[in-house]
Amino acid sequence: METAGKPNQDWKADRYAQHAHFVPALGAPVLELLKPQAGERILDLGCGDGVLTEKLAATGAVVVGVDAAADMIAAARRRGLDARVMEGGKLTFAGEFDAVFSNAALHWMKQDRDAVIAGVHRALKPGGRFVAEMGGHGCVAGITVAIIAVLERHGIKDGAATIPWYFPTVDDYRARLERGGFKVEYIELIPRPTPLPTNMAGWIELFAQPFLNRLPAEQRAGAVEEVVEMLRPVLCDEQGRWTGDYIRLRFAAHRQ
Numbered sequence: 001m002e003t004a005g006k007p008n009q010d011w012k013a014d015r016y017a018q019h020a021h022f023v024p025a026l027g028a029p030v031l032e033l034l035k036p037q038a039g040e041r042i043l044d045l046g047c048g049d050g051v052l053t054e055k056l057a058a059t060g061a062v063v064v065g066v067d068a069a070a071d072m073i074a075a076a077r078r079r080g081l082d083a084r085v086m087e088g089g090k091l092t093f094a095g096e097f098d099a100v101f102s103n104a105a106l107h108w109m110k111q112d113r114d115a116v117i118a119g120v121h122r123a124l125k126p127g128g129r130f131v132a133e134m135g136g137h138g139c140v141a142g143i144t145v146a147i148i149a150v151l152e153r154h155g156i157k158d159g160a161a162t163i164p165w166y167f168p169t170v171d172d173y174r175a176r177l178e179r180g181g182f183k184v185e186y187i188e189l190i191p192r193p194t195p196l197p198t199n200m201a202g203w204i205e206l207f208a209q210p211f212l213n214r215l216p217a218e219q220r221a222g223a224v225e226e227v228v229e230m231l232r233p234v235l236c237d238e239q240g241r242w243t244g245d246y247i248r249l250r251f252a253a254h255r256q
């Protein structure tokens with residue numbers, strides 16, 4: 001099943017838990033930046049399977065999670081959370097949240113980036129805060145170049161057109177937030193080399209499907225191997241441990 005309205009994404013909670021639970025585990029600094037207070041109403045945008053949403057709720061905040069992927073929302077509901085299937089670019093809330101929080105999701109909302117900011121603005125009470133972390137400019141650059149090079153070997157000359165992520169610079173995202181009616185208190189790019197628990201092949205299987213979908217099914221496993229071997233000299237250490245070349249963009253802003 002494909003993610004609603006996003007034919008290039010196919011998020012499944014079991015695969016996410018297997019390959020990517022480092023994502024919510026590394027969300028602690030952005031939670032600290034949010035400083036959730038008991039009783040506040042908080043929206044978790046792109047909540048996934050709800051691991052961080054649950055942490056938010058444990059602070060006593062009243063949390064709603066939204067995500068475009070029905071399978072992820074089903075997993076979040078199994079945690080007892082108020083979680084709803086909703087597109088980030090089509091948020092339906094109006095003036096009801098003290099804060100909107102997001103971890104590792106905004107860069108997937110590539111086509112809707114300004115509609116997302118507009119919907120967050122509408123969802124917030126006046127003065128409400130928007131605190132988030134997403135991939136930032138240069139994130140997974142090495143991995144992306146290797147995938148595009150392997151696609152080219154397989155006859156796909158426009159692999160870059162398939163890049164599914166939007167990794168903005170500080171200047172770009174600050175300007176978008178300001179145009180969208182936010183005052184930005186803090187925004188920073190943070191290099192964060194990230195250990196990959198299921199190695200590079202696991203990472204590619206989970207996060208790089210849009211690229212692999214360009215190839216006939218029978219070529220995909222071989223292509224993953226080629227990417228892995230291309231990256232081994234730079235992202236795998238002597239002990240065989242893989243590190244992703246992550247760069248995060250973290251910010252705190254409030255609705256003017």
Ligand SMILES: C[S@@+](CC[C@H](N)C(=O)[O-])C[C@H]1O[C@@H](n2cnc3c(N)ncnc32)[C@H](O)[C@@H]1O
Binds near residue numbers: 046069088
């Ligand atoms: C890497 S996961 C992050 C999940 C969670 N925030 C966490 O920290 O574990 C990215 C999530 O963004 C969601 N997503 C991607 N595009 C979306 C969109 N346009 N609207 C809403 N959710 C979206 C995906 O379904 C996925 O659950």
